[in-house]
Amino acid sequence: MYRPLPLDSFALHEPVPVNIWDAKGVLLLRKGETITSEQHRGVLLLHAPVVLASDWQALNYGYTASLDRMVRDNQALNRIAGLRALSASPAEVAARDAGVSVPEAWAELHATLAALLHQGASAHQFLERVLRVQSQGEQLWHDQADNSLLVLVQLLFDTRVSYSATHALLAAGLCALVAPLAGLDEKQRRALVLAALTMNLGMTREHDEMARQPGPLSSAQRKVVREHPQQSVALLRQLGVLDAEWIRLVAQHHEKPDGTGYPKGERVDRITHRLLQMADVYVACISPRKSRGALLSQQVARELYMGGHRAPDQLGALFVKSVGFYPPGSYVRLASGELGVVVRRGEKANEPRVAALVGRQGLPLGEPVLRDTADPTWAVAASLPPGEVKVIVNVDRLIARG
Secondary structure, eight states, X not given: OEEEOOGGGSOTTSOOSSOEEOTTSOEEEOTTOOOOOHHHXXXXXXXXXEEEHHHHHHHHHHHHHHHXXXXXXXXXXXXXXXXXXXXXXXXXXXXXXGGOOHHHHHXXXXXXXXXXXXXXXXXXXXXXXXXXXXXXXXHHHHHOHHHHHHHHHHHHXXXXXXXXXXXXXXXXXXXXXXXXXXXXXXXXXXXXXXXXXXXXXXXXXXXXXXXXXXXXXXXXXXXXXXXHHHHHXXXXXXXXXXXXXXXXXXXXXXXXXXXXXXXXXXBOOOHHHHHHHHHHHHHHHHXXXXXXXXXXXXXHHHHHHHTXXXXXXXXXXXXXXXXXXXXXTOEEEETTSOEXXXXXXXXXXXXXXXXXXXXXXXXXXXXXXXXXXXXXXXXXXXXXXXXXXXXXXXXXXXXXXX
C-alpha cells in the first residue's frame, strides 16, 4: 500500500531516507539521493509522489524519536525548529483516509503536535496546523473512541516519544468524549479541545523532562510549573490565537473554585474549566513516572467521581460514565487469574472488554483471548500498573481482531 508524500518535508541537498515512487509504482528517487533544486521538487510533484505505507510509518516514528532525542539533549530551539515532520495537506488527508489505520492516524497527529509544541514561537503555520490536529482528532474520537483510547493510553507508557504531546492528545480526547454529555455547545467544545492541546505549550520541554526524571522537582522546575499557564497564553497570542475562551481556559486551567490554585489564585468554577482540569489530572495520574508508578485508573476514576468534597460529583460521574473505571489501553487482573489489556469500554463502567495476555499460570498466551467481564468468570478483579504485565501489546493486531 502506498501513501501520498508531502515533498516539502524534505530539505534540498539532503539524502531522502526512503524510496519515493510515482502512483504507478515507478521509482522517482532512490533512498539516499537528494532533491537538488526547487525545480527538481516541482518535477517530482508532477508525478504525485508516494511512499510505501511501512516507510511512511517509519518516517513519522523516526521524526518523533529524533525530536524527543533533541529535546533530551537540550539542543538549541532553532535546531529543533529545523527538524521536519511529514505534514499532509487537507487534500492528501482526505485522499488516504480510507486506508489509514487508527494507530497510524494518531502517530501522524502526535508527530505534528509534538513539533508544534516543541517549536513554540518558531512553529510554522501554528494556528492552521493545530486546528487541523483538533479537527482530525475529534473525528477519530467520534468514529473510533475505544481504539483511540487504546492507542493513546498505550502511548503514555512509551518513553521513546514526547510525553507532553501524548498527554495533550489524550486530555483533549477525554474532553471531546465528555463534553456532549455535559451539554456543552460546539463552540465551547472546540475551545475546550484546543485548550487541552495547548495548555502546556509554555513548558513542553520541561514537561517531557519531568516525566522521565527519577527524583522530585527542583525549585526551578516548580517555578516553571507555576508560571506555565501564563507562558502558554503569551505564546498562543504571539502565534495568532485570538479566541478569548481558548485563551481563558489555558490561563486558568490550574485555578480552583476556592482560590487556592495558580498562577493568580483566582476563584474559577466554570464547567469547561472543571472538565479541562479533570482530563488534565486524570492523564497525569495514570501516566507512569520514574519517580513513582502510574496510579491505578480505577482509583483515579473514583476520586473524580467523589469530587473534592468527598460527595458524588455530577461532572465526575459523567466523566466516569464516558471513560469507565478501566479505559482501553490500561491493564487489569481478571477473576480467572489472567492478566490482560482493556480493549473496549463496557455498558457499565466496571465491565470492559479485555484481551487476556497472560494465563492463570503466569505464562503468556499464544494469542490474546477476548473476555467479556460482564461474565463473573472473567470479572475485573483489579487494575494493574503497566510494568506488571510483561507482554508487548500489539495495538494494531488488537484493533484488527475487533
